[in-house]
C-alpha cells in the first residue's frame with residue numbers, strides 16, 4: 001500500500017525498522033506514525049468499541065477523534081495516528097476499556113511543584129494560524145512558545161499539494177506544503193520555541209497551561225495566550241459509519257501526502273465542495289480509482305475549475321445523492337448510495353451498490369474549541385462558522401482577557417484566512433504587551449483589509465453571515 005511514484009511528491013523514507021503488532025513482526029520506516037505503518041501493511045482494525053466490540057479504524061489522523069487508540073508498550077489509549085513507530089515497539093489492539101484519567105493528574109495543578117516554563121505568549125496549535133501568530137508577535141518583540149500535539153508543525157498545510165488562489169500576498173500559486181515550509185523556516189530565525197508531540201490538557205487563569213510532554217506533566221506560565229487549535233472533521237449518520245475504511249478527507253491526505261501510503265484502491269468520495277474535489281484529484285494522482293463523488297446538495301460547491309478537471313478525468317459527480325449504508329464486516333467492502341428528492345428524502349428504487357474499500361468523507365469541519373469552553377470563554381453555536389466558537393472582538397480577543405483565537409477554531413475558513421487571523425492575533429497580543437506602535441497599527445489595518453478581501457464574493461457569503469452574527473452576539477454579551 002505504499003506509494004512509490006507520485007507526480008508531485010517525493011517520499012524520503014527513514015531507516016527500515018521493525019515493530020510488533022499483536023506479536024507479529026511488521027516492517028516500518030522511521031518517521032512514520034504507528035497508524036500509517038499499520039495501514040501500509042494492510043491493518044485497518046486498530047481497536048474495538050467498549051460496549052459492542054465493533055471494529056474501529058482511524059478517522060481523522062490528527063489526534064482529534066480517538067478512533068485509533070491502541071496499547072503501545074503496555075500503555076493503553078495511545079493515539080497511534082500521532083505517535084511515531086520505534087524499533088522493537090509492541091503495539092496491540094485494545095478493547096476500549098481502561099481509559100487514562102488525566103483528571104487526577106491535573107487536580108491542584110496550580111499549586112504543584114512541577115517543571116515550569118515561562119514565555120510572553122503561549123500559542124496552542126502549530127498550523128497556519130499558530131505559526132503566523134508567532135511570526136508576527138515575535139517580530140513585534142516578544143517571546144513565543146508554540147505547542148502542537150503532532151510530530152511536525154504546519155497543521156493541515158503539510159498535506160496540501162494544491163496551489164493556493166488569491167493574491168501574491170496570500171501565497172497564490174504556491175502549494176500548501178511549500179507554504180508550511182516557508183513559515184517553519186521563518187520561525188527558526190525568531191525568538192519562538194516550538195514544542196511538537198506536546199498536548200495541552202488544560203488552561204488555568206491567568207494564562208497557565210498544563211501540558212504533557214514526553215509523558216511528563218509540566219506547567220507553562222505566559223502573559224497572553226492564543227488558541228489556534230484548528231478544526232475537526234465532521235462525521236454524518238449512515239449505517240455502519242464506524243467501519244474501518246470510513247475516513248475523513250484530511251486523514252486520507254495525511255496517509256497519501258505525508259506518509260506515502262494509499263488509503264485504499266477504490267474510493268467513494270462524499271462531498272463535492274472544494275475539499276472533496278481536491279482530495280479526489282489527489283487520489284487520482286496517487287493512482288487510486290475514485291468511483292464517484294456523491295453530494296447531497298443539488299449543486300456542486302467546489303470551484304468550477306477543480307470540478308471540471310475531475311469530470312474530465314472521468315469521475316462522475318452525483319449531486320442529490322447520499323450514502324445509505326457502508327457494507328462489510330470488519331472493514332468497508334462496498335457502499336450503497338441513493339438519490340434524494342428536493343425534500344432530502346431518499347427516492348425508493350434509486351439505490352445502487354458500488355464496490356469500494358474506502359469511503360472518504362469531505363462533509364465539512366467544526367472548530368476544535370473545547371479548550372476555549374474549558375477556559376471559560378463565552379461561546380455561541382453558529383452553524384455559519386461551523387459550530388461552537390468563542391465570542392471575540394476585532395482583535396480576536398475573547399471574553400477572557402488576554403486570551404485570543406485565530407484560524408479555524410474561530411470559524412471554519414480557508415488556510416489563507418487562518419494565516420491572516422494568526423497574524424492579527426499575534427500583532428494584537430504582542431501590542432498589548434509592548435505597546436501598539438504605529439507599525440503594528442498599520443499591519444493590523446492591512447491584515448483586516450486582507451481578511452475582508454478574502455471574504456468577498458459568493459464563496460464568502462456564509463462566513464460573512466457568521467461573522468455578523470458573532471459581532472451581534474459580542475455586542476450583547
Ligand code: FES
Nearest residue numbers: 061063065066081
Ligand atoms: S485521533 Fe487518531 S485517528 Fe483520530
